Amino acid sequence: MNMNKRFAAAAALVLLAGTADAKTVVMVSVDGMNPEYVTEAAARGINMPNLQRFMREGCYASGVTGVLPTVSWPSATTLMTGVEPARHGVLNNPHFVAPDRNQAGSIYLFASDVKADTLWDAAARSGRVTANVDQLVSVGNPSVRYDIPRFEPFSAATDNHAAIAAAAHPVGLLADLEAKLGPYVGVDFDNPDYDRSRTRFAIEILHRYHPQFLTVHLSGVDVNAHAHAPYSPEAKRAAENIDGLIGELKAAALRDDPDTVVVVVSDHGQIAATRVLNARLAFAEAGLIDVAPLVAGQKARVTGWQADFWGNAVMLKNPADAAVKARVGDLLHRLAADPDNGIVRVLDEAEIRKLGGFPNASFLLEMKDGTVLGSDLVGSRIRELPAPIGFHGELPSNHGMNAAFFIAGKGVKPGRNLGQIDMRQIAPTVAKAIGVKLKDAVQPVLPVFVDDK
Numbered sequence: 001m002n003m004n005k006r007f008a009a010a011a012a013l014v015l016l017a018g019t020a021d022a023k024t025v026v027m028v029s030v031d032g033m034n035p036e037y038v039t040e041a042a043a044r045g046i047n048m049p050n051l052q053r054f055m056r057e058g059c060y061a062s063g064v065t066g067v068l069p070t071v072s073w074p075s076a077t078t079l080m081t082g083v084e085p086a087r088h089g090v091l092n093n094p095h096f097v098a099p100d101r102n103q104a105g106s107i108y109l110f111a112s113d114v115k116a117d118t119l120w121d122a123a124a125r126s127g128r129v130t131a132n133v134d135q136l137v138s139v140g141n142p143s144v145r146y147d148i149p150r151f152e153p154f155s156a157a158t159d160n161h162a163a164i165a166a167a168a169h170p171v172g173l174l175a176d177l178e179a180k181l182g183p184y185v186g187v188d189f190d191n192p193d194y195d196r197s198r199t200r201f202a203i204e205i206l207h208r209y210h211p212q213f214l215t216v217h218l219s220g221v222d223v224n225a226h227a228h229a230p231y232s233p234e235a236k237r238a239a240e241n242i243d244g245l246i247g248e249l250k251a252a253a254l255r256d257d258p259d260t261v262v263v264v265v266s267d268h269g270q271i272a273a274t275r276v277l278n279a280r281l282a283f284a285e286a287g288l289i290d291v292a293p294l295v296a297g298q299k300a301r302v303t304g305w306q307a308d309f310w311g312n313a314v315m316l317k318n319p320a321d322a323a324v325k326a327r328v329g330d331l332l333h334r335l336a337a338d339p340d341n342g343i344v345r346v347l348d349e350a351e352i353r354k355l356g357g358f359p360n361a362s363f364l365l366e367m368k369d370g371t372v373l374g375s376d377l378v379g380s381r382i383r384e385l386p387a388p389i390g391f392h393g394e395l396p397s398n399h400g401m402n403a404a405f406f407i408a409g410k411g412v413k414p415g416r417n418l419g420q421i422d423m424r425q426i427a428p429t430v431a432k433a434i435g436v437k438l439k440d441a442v443q444p445v446l447p448v449f450v451d452d453k
Contacts, residue, residue, distance in 0.1 A: 025260070025263065026214045027262075028215075028216045028246055029266065032072075032268060032390070033221045033222075033403075034266070037221070038406070046236045046240060050246050053408070054406035054407070055417075058448070059408075059413055060416075062418070062420060063402035063420045064403035064405050064426070065422055066078075067355075067396060068084075068352075068396060069092055069311050069313075070269075070394060070398075071392060071393050075268050075423065076136040077089075077090040077136070079265055080118040081118050082426070082442075082443055084355075085358075091358060102301055109137065109139045114137055116440040117441075119215075119427055119436075122439070123434050128213050130212070132149065134148065134216065134217040138215075146169070148168050148201060149164065151164045184201055194219060194220070195242060195245055202249060206249075206252050210257075214253075218242050229387075229389060232388075246264060259409070261408070263429075265403065265405050272389070274384065275372075276374035276385065277341050278382075280374075282335055289304075300377035307328045312393055316328065343371075346366075348363060367394060405426055409433075412449060421446060422443055425443045432449065433449075
């Protein structure tokens, strides 16, 4: 064999080896999807053929115990890091605003908010091509080579599409894709095409840029369950729609790389609420929140505060003020003693720390199913809702907060129910599928791979 033929043969072997070793990992996050949308699909009258195929051909959890709080941004960050919110730094959906309590905090949008190693970081360190469509807390992360990030508007005046286009990476990515696909639908849940738009853009990124690790976030179940309650006809239709989109994503990835592994997760579940407890009213009556005299047509305005709610957590303006802490604790326990308020128990600082969330909170309320905490400063302490709504944010031990996990593809065991798992195990498991290591995750990898002993 002459030298040129030897070089050609060697090059062919290298190409063949590269093809044999190829593995794409696609991680799809379905916001607000309880596992029972899939595991009990037939009994609940839901058509979920694609995700039920994962149950036969791959591994799945009957439930995923999430993190505190069971809301999207902290949970999504745990799914990407394998550590709890107190460790990764994304503590709630919005930041806690102090001292001004008259507006909600800005959302944790930026990669700089994350204090732990992410799957994007680990994949990029190893030379993998990474991409993202709408998964949370990616803005400004240099480890995401092709990024169409989630960018929640800071105010109603914010042009969300312009913000996403400006935050997308590399510069001009969104415009380049829109030239072929048409307008991208961002955080516009009045547009029924939002999840299909994200899926179309994710598939185009797969075909055009061949990422080895792609994340995609889909929102329809959460949006419709919030508005109409979980397992409502609207939420079921949203789940069926997403099941179809996952089938399209999986098929597109397998066309590009037959060794693809697809992981489907959710950040939390939802339960139905029929009543609202406005506990802030009790804080105002006790002088812990000062409210300006009401002006017709305007919202109640806070002029000062010593303690206030951040989700189900209670924050003190001065956590070292023992007298205020005692007053707040007494008030919360009095509220909990009245069964009409729907409070199961009041957690103290030590109990909160064990749960790995709200590291600076002084107290936390666990609510009974059916009652959700409200934020009103005027009106009734208890407000009955005209129709059920969906909510989450309760303790991870609440079964209704369970998230979902499904995995299938090259090297994954078929037909295995993992039972109840810890959300922090998912990221190191995905890292193994990619072939990388996370710096901070310490939970064991789930036994989903054929080479597991």
